Amino acid sequence: VTVRLTGTWKAELEESPWMLAPGDPVHLLAAEPREVVTLSDTTPELLVVHPEILVNATAVAATAGCLRRALMSMEFGGGPSNLACEVGTLVHDSVQGCLAAGDFSVLARGAALQGSIRRKAAAVWSLGVSDQQLREAA
Numbered sequence: 028v029t030v031r032l033t034g035t036w037k038a039e040l041e042e043s044p045w046m047l048a049p050g051d052p053v054h055l056l057a058a059e060p061r062e063v064v065t066l067s068d069t070t071p072e073l074l075v076v077h078p079e080i081l082v083n084a085t086a087v088a089a090t091a092g093c094l095r096r097a098l099m100s101m102e103f104g105g106g107p108s109n110l111a112c113e114v115g116t117l118v119h120d121s122v123q124g125c126l127a128a129g130d131f132s133v134l135a136r137g138a139a140l141q142g143s144i145r146r147k148a149a150a151v152w153s154l155g156v157s158d159q160q161l162r163e164a165a
Contacts, residue, residue, distance in 0.1 A: 028055060028060075028061075028062060028063070028064060029062065029063045029064070030053070030055060030063075030064050030065075030066060030074065031063065031064070031065040031066070032065075032066050033065060033066065033067040034066075034067040034068040034069075035067075035068050036066050036067065036068075036074070046076060047076050047077075051076070051077060052077060052078060052079055053074055053075060053076055053077070053078065054074075054075040054078045055072065055073075055074055055075075056072060056073040056074075056075070057072045058071050058072065079120070079123075081116050081119055081120070110154055110156065110164065113147065113150050113151065113154060113161075114161065114164045114165050116143075116147065116150075117140065117143045117144060117147060117161070117165050118140075118165050120139075120143040120146070120147075121136065121139040121140045121142075121143050121165070122139075124139035124142065124143070125139050140162060140165055141158075141162075144158055144161060144162070
């Protein structure tokens with residue numbers, strides 16, 4: 028499927044090119060399947076950018092003022108990460124990976140968790156715990 032962006036979508040992408048690049052994962056909720064979907068301010072389709080990233084409601088609300096401020100706050104603000112929050116995010120990500128693969132074997136769960144830990148390396152590092160301690164907590 029090819030997605031063409033117009034209106035606010037196009038303007039936002041031109042202003043914030045980091046938001047979406049060719050090949051980035053997206054979810055497209057379209058009224059009817061077709062090869063080319065044009066998104067504008069008035070079309071009923073919904074584009075979810077980076078659906079693999081779990082975003083809490085507070086962060087979504089923060090984007091009303093400025094997308095960059097919300098991103099910076101999530102990445103750098105608010106002090107160190109909370110172990111319980113990071114473990115919850117890692118477990119969620121791992122279960123999503125197992126669901127996508129259709130495999131919940133011990134080996135698949137372990138591989139999914141290790142992949143989640145690798146993708147969240149900066150947050151894991153900020154917790155001051157080892158990978159092994161994090162796996163045990165999850």
